[in-house]
Amino acid sequence: MNKISKLIISTMIIIFYLTNSYANEDTKLKIGLLIPISGENYELGQSITKAVRMAMKDINTDKLEIIIKDTKSDPATTLKSANELKLEGINLTIGPVFFESLKYLDEIEDMIFLSFTNQTIDLPKNVISSGVNSTSQLNTIKKFLEDNEIDNTIFLIPKLNYEEELKKSIKKSRIKISKTHFYEKEPTKLTNQIEKITNYKIRKQNLEDELYRLENSNEFNKEKKIEQLKMKYTLGDVRFNSIIIADFEESLKSVTTSLLYSDVSPKDKYFITLNQWFDKSLINEKDIQPIYYPSINKDNFEKYKLRYQLDFEEEPNHLSLLSYDLVGLVYYLSFKNNFDLSDINKIFKRKNSFKGKIGIFDIKNNEINHRLNFYKIENKELIKIF
Template sequence: MKKLFIFSILTYLFFTINSSALIQNSNEDITENEKILKIGVLLPLSGIFQDTGQSFLKAIQLALFDVGNENIKIYPKDSKANALDAYLSAKEFEKLGIKVVIGPIFYESLERLNEINSITFISLTNKTQKIPKNTIAFGINIISQIDVLKKYFDEIEVSNTLLLSPKSQFTSQAKIITNSELKFYKVFAYNTSAKKITGEIKKITNYQERKKDLERRIDILEKSDLYKDKKELEELEQKHTLGKVNFDSVLVIDFGERLKSVLTSFMFSDVSSNEVNFFTLNQWFDETFFNENALQNLHFPAIDFDNLKKFKKKYLDTFGEEPSQVSILAYDALGLIYYCWFNNDAQFKPDQLYNTNGFKGLHGEFIIKDNLSKHQLKIYKVSDKKFLKVY
């Protein structure tokens, strides 16, 4: 990537110190009102997603404080996590002369926003399909994850990858991954019932056949008096199966407790993460993984973990509570808008968001293209109750 435009919590002083110079050098004909950057904020501030919305709003307020420019004004409105209220709020933004909005969070709220042509929406959704032409999907999307997985697969030279996903869920992600540059030895959709998952994983791994191979080999060795056979027998009596599986890596498209069930089923099927590389999608550094032996060495794509920890600490110190980890994207969204405005004589133009040089936010590097934010992610793995960066 070419030289990046940089905005982040680490460099906000640059903007604060130089903002006065910007105003002084602006055209004298620009009115005070035109120097104001109005940013709409469209979040679920009531209802079942209220806590999420409030966390995102506080992240935006934190970014506003860090920028330190009094000419930036935010206008929060409640999307109520539905398309109609998002649309009605957007109409109010339009009346206020607002040209750019952070939000909504959820894909379902985008349905009617393409009717508001005068506003650019920076949505926090990670969906990639059927995004309105006036909306940028700023979430950590599947395309960005595929890109870094492909690079890492090539580096560690995996060649037989098993792709697993639950039946009737995450079908769009599974389809995008299946049709991507990633190549798979086999694609399998498992039952969503935890009681049935282990049986299906045992079939995939040929567990019963490998167990029988072990029993047959032990029967042969027990009849031998040779020293080398007795040593082999001692080793095999500590095993549950004999022989390797037909794949060297597994990518599981799932989350939460069911992801844990799938990986535990591999452990019960005598498939070790020391022999097979296990991958999943972005999990936002779920620390409950530390409590599961089956999740040791699990790999996943993610944003910059060190910067996420800095963001969480600053948020905690400011508000006395933990943030939603995804709200770091809202923090960076405000920084992105401000940077574009700042570098265009205190005027915001949507075209600036598509600068081909790309940007760097607190969460990492990215470039906006085709209404999507394409993030340069990293690969982490779970290791001894830590998240270890491996790529």
């Protein structure tokens, strides 16, 4: 082979590699976004879209492209949109938002969906729950109990559709629970159940018996003792030191009110609940304080809300913060894998951690858990414990 032929071949090889190099630089990794942009939940979809735009602006990369498809919060529409994303070569999608929308997604192979749901039971095998699930919350409560050497904890769970989810999380978190009670939401039934759980009638009878005994005794200074007893509602302690209440908003207040009626005070026993998303109405409920709960990083949440309001002149939905973090998570994992998501199933099986605004995302075995903060409300003030 003469020198000219060799030069031509060498030049062709260089051009080939340079062309491929530029092509790879220009190639964008496409990620799906399945959200309701029409239908009854379209406003939530708009909030998520805006948060995703914020995230993409902050990441500032030309290697990532988000392709949005409508779910209409409907399982059939979700499946149709997911198939459209797959036809575009997409194998990783943020969304859907609601658990009900996941119904048919197991029909799609070689594709992973990072759903906003916090439910972990009965998920299709290609769906990863990215919401703040109950296991993450119980892990945080467990840390608080252990740090403060609090034992004899009981768990109150309403008879609703997340009983099994909480049972699974109790087992998975290995939190020490002395007894679990399932209660009715109807006020009269609830009050009767709380009375039984707290042995209210026995403790009330104990007080009446002791008053009767003193009144008919010759004990020294019995008048003062009787006066002190008459200031009480019951006599005798309950068989727990802390109580976890898996409820929210007005239903949570109904349970705590029933506990107060049964003479169980948060001043004497720890009242703990699940993530309340910084429900401001709890600040004014001084009678049920202190009350404790796990949640996301509040400082980051407030900064995010302020920026969102400045950019869009409206309040963000708290799920939009999750979407902001999920874009960051996807970019982080893509970067770690040189923007090659061809083996998508292995990526979420490997152990990884990502620090988002919500907190730290722990990824392993196709699961996402969150390292949360822990707060208490006392004297009408929200206080971060850790």
